[in-house]
Amino acid sequence: RNWFSPGWDLFNERTIISRTEAKAQSKRPDRVMLSSDHKQAIVIDFKFAAPDPQKHQEQVSNYMELLTRMGYAEVKGYVWYVYTGKIDPVNPLT
Secondary structure, three states: OHHHOOOEEEEEOOOEEEEOOOOEEEEOOOEEEEEOOOOEEEEEEEEOOOOOHHHHHHHHHHHHHHHHHOOOOEEEEEEEEOOOOEEEEEOOOO
16 A cells, blocks of 8 residues: 555656666666655566566566665565565565
């Protein structure tokens, strides 16, 4: 319910561009929510296909890493399997 309450800045399907020494790349999370003070970020990836937990967790972990590198102190991530209603929290990359 909190994800749909006022007080969040919402970014749907926005590209995040990152660069390493070797290459530049772009990623596009389904939804990024920033708290009004921009200290907390939540990334949500919606899945409509069959669950592939390892692949989906890794994908969202990568988004979380990008947001951390962008300076957000508290980053959380979730995979939402829309058809089943299941929401899996994602642990950051280690």
